[in-house]
Amino acid sequence: MTLAQATAAVSPACRDLVMEVIRGAREYSIGTVLFHQAVGQVLGVNVTDMKCLDMMTLHGSASPSQLAEHTSLSSRATTAMIDRLEKAGLIERRPHPKDRRGRNVVLTKEATRKLPPLFESLAKAMEALVSGYSEKELEVLSDFFAKVSLLCSRNARSSKGTMVVGPIEVIDATPVVDIKPVLSGVQEF
Secondary structure (H helix, E strand, O other): OOHHHHHHOOOHHHHHHHHHHHHHHHHHHHHHHHHHHHHHHHHOOOHHHHHHHHHHHHHOEEOHHHHHHHHOOOHHHHHHHHHHHHHOOOEEEEEOOOOOOOEEEEEOHHHHHHHHHHHHHHHHHHHHHHHOOOHHHHHHHHHHHHHHHHHHHHHHHHHOOOOOOOOOOOOOOOOOOOHHHHHHOOOOO
16 A cells, blocks of 8 residues: 555545644654764764664664664674674673574673663653553554554665655554544644
8 A cells, every 4th residue: 555545545634633643753753863862972872873772672682683674784884883882881792592603782781770760761751641541542552653663664674775755665554443532532732
């Protein structure tokens, strides 16, 4: 399904709300990058390095090839990133548990000590914000973020560093719950 086909199914009355959601997602993305940039400055690393650390806090460890895929960096650039993070004392290379020739990258004890306080305030604010939503609203939000994440990662991998212009693949846009009752409760500020 193309973007044009997906948006054609939206009634004119919902089109403005659709555009607000898209704008909100873009602003959220920008805010996230700026936050990670600020935290990166404290740690002495760049935004891409921060995304690597973020992946590792979510998954525990990663191989260099997994980091390259996650960040869309070349092997050479991934090695340079790992070297920077290792020099900063935030990660270390360890033997892969199943492949004698492979290496895994893990967070250091120093990183597990330094990172949580830098994210604590935002994490608490996010939890308070998200806790204000109903269960149905949370299902919609969870579904939306899962699909946006998949959509972005698919397009990042398929574009290989080039801009995707024109119609792009759209993930099944059918929400996991009926969104109409949720939207009827949305109030303008």
